[in-house]
Amino acid sequence: MSFTRKCWFYLICLFAGLCTGAVGGYFQFFLHKADHLRMQLTTWAHSVSFWEGFGAVLAVCVACAVIGRFLVRFAPTAGGSGIQYVEAAWREEVEPARFKILLVKFFGGILTLGSGMALGREGPTVQMGASIGATIARILKFSKEELRFLTIASAGTGLGVAFSSPLGGAMFTFEEVTKDIRMNLVIPTLICVFAGCTVSMTILGMQPDYNVINRTFIIPGVKESVAFILFGIFIGVMGPLYNKMVLILLNTNAYFKKVIPEVKAGIIGIVVALLVYFAPGLAGGGDQLGTEMLNYTFPIATVLVIGLIRWFFAPLCYATGVPGGLFSPLLLMGGILGHVFAWTLNLIGFDLNPMAFCAVGMSAFFASTICAPITGVLLILEMTACWDLTLPMLIGSALAFFTAQALKSQPIYTALRLRIPEVKQMQQQGVDVLQPPAIPEKLS
The missing domain is CATH 1.10.3080.10 (Clc chloride channel)
Structure with missing residues (x-):
């Protein structure tokens, strides 16, 4: 050129x-x-x-x-x-x-x-x-x-x-x-x-996506570093399970072929209406709830209930095939798991900040589900402006990614790409659809 x-x-x-x-x-x-x-x-x-x-x-x-x-x-x-x-x-x-x-x-x-x-x-x-x-x-x-x-x-x-x-x-x-x-x-x-x-x-506006009030976190010592290492491994196990949930509900939706898609979407719309009316804070992508979890400590019972509902609710909505993505719900899920993990270790003598683990959980869960750890770290650092958590995010995301790979978990978007009819056909013809594509050395 x-x-x-x-x-x-x-x-x-x-x-x-x-x-x-x-x-x-x-x-x-x-x-x-x-x-x-x-x-x-x-x-x-x-x-x-x-x-x-x-x-x-x-x-x-x-x-x-x-x-x-x-x-x-x-x-x-x-x-x-x-x-x-x-x-x-x-x-x-x-x-x-x-x-x-x-x-x-x-x-x-x-x-x-x-x-x-x-x-x-x-x-x-x-x-x-x-x-x-x-x-x-x-x-x-x-x-x-x-x-x-x-x-x-x-x-x-x-x-x-x-x-x-x-x-x-x-x-x-x-x-x-x-x-x-x-x-x-x-x-x-x-x-x-x-x-x-x-x-x-x-x-x-120029403000970060998550409005974190206190962005100053204590530099982790040995005890906290051990906790972040264990947390990364924990998230590396939970991420593949979440991917499985998404794929299971997609397969369930596909099983009912005779039901027209709009009817199936309408049924999920009823579930959405129940949440919007009875628990409006749990509906939607989860940005507001994620911001609150980055700023406040929630009672563990509340966090567990929220986590249980969102674990099923987000993949259920995605399975309908309506326009909408996975990132925001899975970031919230990572934050929820961070709260649960910090609370659990605090029971056995640790003194961990749940908000810090919430932020690290977001980047680590991104790394374990999408298998893009650097993107996850940069994304959450820019979304929260919590630069003090750079090192915990790096180790948490790296170990979450490594654990997911060790479990042979397929990145969620690779799994979704393999469901595309054209890709399925290529796979049946013996084409290696998992091989990274070549990038042209020069633009012609």
Whole structure:
């Protein structure tokens, strides 16, 4: 590629990043509005008779779930997280995202996440970013390599925008999607992420995603370091179990083939309505609850109940196939496990800070489920601004990743990618679909 062509390509990366930041920023803006409306609805529902109030909540939650699932009919690959399709497109197993995916993810995601389903916003923003990058590349008639690079850079930008985490978004591109770092991929990604996060932070503000009040933690001594080591191993066991739960519920949903998807989504909408009405704090992606756990110590009985409900509720929502991701719910689950672990060791003579283990648990659980430890550490450091916990996060995430690998646990997005029909067919033909894809040395 000539110098002039390279400059032109980088300029387009900047433009794609700006577009991804604007779309992702306003997607979150409307999600905040939807969350506020849901809380207002819940408050009103408790001010009137039970049947009138719960009936209204039930109607809204079921309608949002059904409509969200119906929209997926217009773009089947927009169901669920969508990150597995981004990875498959990079491997040239499926075609890159079309523009209609952006529309389905945007409006479907607002309905499903806004109604209180336990789903993450990162799946929609990553796939919307990929859709933007691929669409721009098609319009400008870019080469196949340029289209791949622009698509993947925009997808990483989507993650950075979702969590106000530019470093996490960039590293996600290298560590999780491409599983390689090359300068011809680094520069487009960094340009794209810079532009996208600048725009989204202009729309949403510069504050970290989790508003941690006390970000100063005591440097861990020998006793605390031992606890973090044990904690990393513990999370390395729990992560694969959580992945199993997601896959079991997906298989259960697929088993009932004769039931139309909208009906199945509506049934889960009833479960969502029960939580929204009786325990509104447990509904939704979990950002607010995660922030509270990073700031306050909860009674252990409360934490156990929350953990038990969320362990099943989040995978149940994901299994419906509506637009929505996995990151936010699994980060909350990691925080819950951190509280439980710290409380347990405190019973036998330790003096551990549950909030510190909550933050470390988020990064370690990310490492054990998604098998991207560096991304997990960067993501949580940027989301919490708890830089004092850098060392505990490093050892916790490393051991969680190592333990998950020792248990031969498949990363959740690899497991989801292997469920894609085109990938299944390639596997049946003897193609090694687990082999990391080659990155072109040069853009042509």
